[in-house]
Amino acid sequence: MSHAQHGDAPAHHGHGDHDGHSHDDLASEAEGADLLDLDGDVLRTYWDAALDRVTAALVSSPADEQGAPARVVDLGAGTGTGTLGLARRLPDAEVVAVDVSELALARVDAKARAAGVGDRVRTVVADLDAGWPDLDPIDLTWASMSLHHLADPNRALSDLRRITRDGGLVAVAEFDEPLRFLPDDLGLGRPGFEGRALGVLSAVHAEVLPSIGASWDEVLREAGWTVVDEHDVVIDERSPDHPLAGRYARAWFDRLAHGLTDRLDAEDHRTLEALLDDDGLHGLLHRTDLHLHGVRTVTIARR
Template identity: 50%
Template sequence: MTPDHAHSERRPSDHRPSDHRPSDHRHGYQAGDDGFLDLLDLDADVLEDYWRASLDWVRLVAGDLDRPRVFDLGAGSGTGGLGLTLRFRDATLVAVDTSGPSLRRLREHADALGLRDRVTTIELDLDTNWPAVGPFDVTWASMSLHHLSDPTQVLRRVRDATRTAGIIAVAEFVEPVRFLREDIGVGRPGFEDRVMARLRRDHHERLPTLGSAWTPRLADAGWRVIDERDFLIDLNPPEHLDAGRYAEAWMGRLGQRLEDGLDTDDRHVLQVLLDPHDPRSLRRRTDLRIHGVRTVTLARND
């Protein structure tokens, strides 16, 4: 376990993934490498409306709290935890992740936001260690619980560390975001459908809780589920200047993981999509759309 404090200033809307631009998205991504962290920051930037709406909703339901302690579980580069900390007066944040580089990026963002003295980061594996980090008032767990081997046990521990009437928000996706139309003018129609089918099989094997309902797990862990909302992401066309780079970062990561399961034709399509010099690439094409649904489940510790 490695606790650390933040050291400079940043705002979520100031996230500039290009500061950390990776040289080649086709190389492998691990949680915490620059490519993965850029993807998280691009997610924050390009899907800004989703992030604002979901965090505003959590803030509204949590109500006015006196110097609340916010907990970000599997924080990544910290979009959610930092965004919530900014939404409360005098809130402090404890952000936990297995990845030291992610927490370093989070601290850079915290610095830029002027949250230097209000953020503590702890590098730990939630599946194994559980230091006395509470008490908490608001917990944000975004796209992280499905990585854990026993998420219900972790949810139970979070509840034990949560003050009475404190809340938890679990944000997950049923389907990852999608970017392409049926016919993209290269290869056979239906390329993204085939990649998604391959991805579903991969997830089924590696991350069996991904896409499952979180309400029963929260209830099993002793939480009272109070509300659940689907946030529709449908940017058609996406106006954000980094939409192409976001699509490239997603597809590059998927491609690296799934390439072996694609046939020769689809591997060629992937190559074209990831080649920034090709006019048909994700970075340069003009027919992108971004579509997906993220579900946020809110529960209270009564």
């Protein structure tokens, strides 16, 4: 269950069977991993704000009276932005990166060793739709953009509660507003392209990811957790201030193209092709009018 970039990419839902990959499957998975890496780099301000708040809540929780947190889990770890952030902030804890993708977890392992925390980071390949691996007791679980990929998030959270230490926490980060990149007028096609594309994407998600848009505080309470904090983290990154913003936007819209081109009208399809044309006037890699903005909501609950 890779934590998809901003939770709204149309590919790699992350809880299926990865045996017998075709070449195209592996290429798509590698592209998804690249997208996750770019998310961690470009949205560093968001990641720092969210993880700072979560770890502050952990060290002030009743579980900390038993000593420093011993085990934290990055659920749907993807390529490890959360894993490494937790390892840096909690120097005495073992951090367990859980994901269905062996390719993504290989990146986590390599990053952890390069950062000098490889002795405290462990990777576990698991499909939570089939049940939790043996990880108890857990002090903190960080679930970033991953729970909405599960077939039954309520069951997974109930199971997680049973293997969490008394006073331990779960922190769920999901998007409140999908990330946006583009101005309304692109200088080609009809104005409002991105809004229409996101509307099509929302319809696709309603078909295959019914938990998207869930009220996660309610889901957590139904699973037996006590919600202690909920806050919005606003994403507001302007290009060209970040050198990777264009690559991030291009990777995102390339994923969009894989899943939605047959659902866009002809003019919007041409607009998307122009945005992905690296040699063209309107290509995403060269635009100076990108503005990455959106909202992710972090909900923290205690066992």
